[in-house]
Amino acid sequence: MASFIFKAALFVVSVVLLQRLMRFAIIMGVHRHMFNHTPGPCRTIPGIDVGSEDITTLSNGVAIITSGVAIIEAEMDTIQGRIFSFDFNQPDKAVKEVKITGSSFNKTALKPVGMSAWEDPQTGKVSLFVVNKPLPPRTQSVELFDYDHKSNTLRHKKTVISDAIFSPNDVIAVSADTFYVTNDMRFGRLGPLEVVLTLPTGTVAYYDGSEAVQVASGLSGANGISKSQDGRYIYVSGLLDAQLNVFERGKDGRGSLLLRKKIDVHTSVDNINVDKAGDLWLGCHYLGYTLDLLTGNRWTGTAQVLRMRLDADLNPDVREVLADDGKLLKGSSVASVYGNKMLVGTITNQMILCDLIAF
Numbered sequence: 001m002a003s004f005i006f007k008a009a010l011f012v013v014s015v016v017l018l019q020r021l022m023r024f025a026i027i028m029g030v031h032r033h034m035f036n037h038t039p040g041p042c043r044t045i046p047g048i049d050v051g052s053e054d055i056t057t058l059s060n061g062v063a064i065i066t067s068g069v070a071i072i073e074a075e076m077d078t079i080q081g082r083i084f085s086f087d088f089n090q091p092d093k094a095v096k097e098v099k100i101t102g103s104s105f106n107k108t109a110l111k112p113v114g115m116s117a118w119e120d121p122q123t124g125k126v127s128l129f130v131v132n133k134p135l136p137p138r139t140q141s142v143e144l145f146d147y148d149h150k151s152n153t154l155r156h157k158k159t160v161i162s163d164a165i166f167s168p169n170d171v172i173a174v175s176a177d178t179f180y181v182t183n184d185m186r187f188g189r190l191g192p193l194e195v196v197l198t199l200p201t202g203t204v205a206y207y208d209g210s211e212a213v214q215v216a217s218g219l220s221g222a223n224g225i226s227k228s229q230d231g232r233y234i235y236v237s238g239l240l241d242a243q244l245n246v247f248e249r250g251k252d253g254r255g256s257l258l259l260r261k262k263i264d265v266h267t268s269v270d271n272i273n274v275d276k277a278g279d280l281w282l283g284c285h286y287l288g289y290t291l292d293l294l295t296g297n298r299w300t301g302t303a304q305v306l307r308m309r310l311d312a313d314l315n316p317d318v319r320e321v322l323a324d325d326g327k328l329l330k331g332s333s334v335a336s337v338y339g340n341k342m343l344v345g346t347i348t349n350q351m352i353l354c355d356l357i358a359f
Ligand SMILES: [Ca+2]
Pocket: 113, 114, 169, 170, 223, 224, 270, 271, 333
């Protein structure tokens, strides 16, 4: 009898594992093929070669770029995380490294990933929120800075560390000192297992200025996070279930989130930016299986940018703005637009600038 129960249990576990592995293979796009197109001429921006994982563009056209995430242990010492700026108004000028000041932060330990800027509507003062993601088991955090455009300097204000922020990926500011942050994985060094089994272990936490609490869970590879122009909705991408989650912010003042819609995007969405018109720009990994972040090869993956327009009932209209099989750009994680130009960043290598002529 015991033997029968063991065999039955083994059978069930095998079927479930097989189902999860097949699901992973489909989400990673093993059955897909890409055909290349761009919305206009594109060129590589010099000075960025160890990543441009997140890009956020201020209302004056200055884009801030995070660069230098570590993907294997050896890179913790060999790759220096940096923040750069790029001026859309002077696109022929090189990127500039943003100076980081403040004795409360060790800038040599910076491994920046997701980022968000808050511009004070009255004063125009810019606060920058940066996810600092050294490899586990090191402590990961969200770092708060003031950004001074004239001197191109970030002055460190605060480090936010919390049990509710256990594997941060991206952050969205909702005031000068409050934010939502995604946690992409739960199990630290066992993260690859979560990825392959596409486990819904991702969460969202809300920081109210003094403490962080979990406000959403059950997300599969929670990654990019952004908000609608009016601040009513919070968008969260599920990298491992190819979905975009639309949450409505509760009115309890405690950051609660109510899931309003799950949108099938049919591609692995990384970071999300929302433009002036309220459209979502999604940096995506359409052939996720070509992206190799485990062996330390930083030059893998494909590029895809989608623009998603949501109607009043949150129904999406999606347009593919750029697709590339890796010849032009590898591993696109973000797109940020200003006027008729678009920057596309990558997790671990370059960044391109494209004219938005037709798409
Ligand atoms: Ca991301």
